[in-house]
Amino acid sequence: MSTESSSDSVGQHASASDGTEPRLSGGIGTFALILIVLSFAAPLITLNGTIPVIIGIGNGLGTPLSFVASGIMLMLFAVGFVAMARRLPRPGGFYAYISASLGKPLGLGASYVAVLGYLGLLLGTYLLGGAAADALVHGKFGGPELPWAFWAFFMWLFVSALGHFRIDLSAKVLGVLLCAELVVVVVFDVVVLARGGGPEGISAEPLTIDAFFSGSVPIAIMFAILTYTGFESTAIYREEVRDPDRTITRATYGSILLLGGLYTVSSFMLINGYGVSNAVAVATNNSGVMMVDAVEEYVGVIMADLTNVLLVTSSLAALLAIHNTATRYVYSLATDKAAPxxxxxxxxxHGSPYLASAGVAVLAIVCTVPFAVSNLSFLEQYSWMLGIGTLALIVLYTLMSLAVLVFFIREPGDEGVARTRVAPALALVMLTATLWLITKNLTLLTGGSTTLSFVFSAAVYGLLLLGVVVALYYKSRKPEVYEALGRSLG
Incomplete structure (x- = not known):
């Protein structure tokens, strides 16, 4: 074992009692880390919101294969990502790996982009969670009609409080909330299958190549990749898991396989529940209630009501997972003195980055205020945040694929050509094409505004450039800070 790896392992449990500064600590295992990732991805929200959108404006009946295709691409990415995580056992996620391979300037820029991307997803999920809570209380149960920001504020209090404590507590809360929503999804899938599908029975047409290419494949892939978001966060928890190499590897592969399997099967069952002749029309005209109506039809009113409740708790779980990930990027930057x-x-x-968590919480509520007082629609604001978050993360995935390829060309080992050359190269080609498609179609996520799309693109690429400039400033004026960049652990 390398010296760096040893220091990483021992450092997890250092505390103030031994005369050293306390380090992040936690004892989460593979299953708990997978739960964090799945909560980040918010599967019930995906099934209720994203999948109907893919069916309606993407490739229609070919939606299940869109999840298969995007899952394969991300699995290729994960092969190189995991190999580099094992070879370079540093905390800090993409920030650390890109710094080590492509240079500290690009690594710092990538960390800025990561914070922006996760902040965008965090704000968007606060919007979504607040709207879901209002729809439940007012629309479903006849309670008072209140602004989404009212409910979002209480979600913010919950997330901010849990972020203060040891990561194990968040993992337990996420586990309970996630398991509840997964029960609804699995029960729905089983009932549809047991009843032999909808009015047209079970058709294999959604699994055919013709169906896959029946509509807009680029839009379908773009949205499908969104539904896997969060799997890349496994490495950022390196200091808080048991047996980091094994846990991160298993959790990364496991989360992609579980999400891909869940979305493929559930979209197939949803389409067959309505019938292949009707599903696209329903998704186009009633996407917002497509899943809930199907649950009510096949499982009953009680389960449909539970689904509405769990849409709120799913938002809450996603908020906590995204908040924790953003917090650890801020913590990593601060540890390297690239942030306060x-x-x-x-x-x-608690062994938690409690002040970084508080900082992210304050930033989130400050950035939410303009949305709360504006007259813009929920859909406009949500799509904006989704757009900037998506673009930022795909930029990171693409840079990371390049980083893996460059790293193993420069420092070959015994991991094998397939893992260190072939898979990363394929992932880089696919992700570069995806980044181009997302940039080209960003107006779909920003309400059709080309101006806003330009602003978001400028923000993402501008922050990447800013990180490069700041790192070069450190190199010339503060060399001790520059040398520490990338969570090298000294």
Whole structure:
């Protein structure tokens, strides 16, 4: 084992009592880390919101194969990602790996883009969660009609409180909320299958190549990739898991396989529940209630009502997972003194990055205020945040694929050509094409505004450039800070 790896392992459990600064700590295993990733991806929200959109404006009946195709692409990405995580056992996620391979300037720029991307997803999910809570209380149960921001504020309090404590507590809460929503999805799938599908029975047409190419494949793939978001966050928890190499590897592969399987099967059952002749029309005209109506039809009113409740808790789980990931990027930057060092402090009892968590919480509520007081529609604001978050993360995936390829060409080992050359090269080609498609079609996620699409693109690529400039400034004026960039652990 390398010296760096050893220090990483031992450092997890250091505390203030031994005379050293407290380090992040936690004991989460593979299953708990997978739950965090699945909560980030919010599967019930995906089934209720994203899948009907793919059916309606994507490739229609070919939606199940869109998840298969995107899952294969991300699995190729994960092969190189995991290999590099094992070879370079540093905390910090993409920030650390891109710094080590493509240079500290690009690594710092990537960390800025990561924070922006996760902040966009966080704000968008607060919007979604608040709207879902209002729809449940007012629309479903006849309670008072209140602004989405009212409910989002209480979600913010919940997330901010849990972010203060040890990651194990968040993992347990996420586990309970996630398991509840997965029960609804699995029950729905089983009932549709047991009843032999809808009015047209079970058709294999959604699994054919003709169906896959029946509509807009680029749009379908773009949205399908969104539904896997969060799998890349496994490495950022390196300091808080048991047996980091094994846990991160298993959780990364496991989350992609579970999400891909769940979305493929559930979209297939949803389409067959309505019938292949009707599903696209229903998704086009009634996408917002397509899943809930299907649950009510096949499982009953009680389960449909439970689905509406779980849409709120699913938002809450996603908020907590996204908040925790963003927090650890801020913590990593502060540890390297590339952000205010105060955010690099660790709670002496809980072993959590509590001040970084508080900083992210404050940033989130400050950025939410303009949305809360504006007259813009929920859909406009949500699509904006989804757009900027999506673009930022795909930029990171693409840079990371390049980083893996460059790293193993420069430092070959015994991992094998397939894992260190072939898979990363294929992932890089596919992700570059996807990035181009998303940039080209960004107006779909920004309400059709070309101006806003340009602003979001400029923000993402501008932050990447800003990180490069700041790193070069550190190199010339603060060499000790520059040398520490990339979570090298000294």
């Amino acid at each position: 060092p105060i955010f690099g402090r660790v709670h002496p009892v």
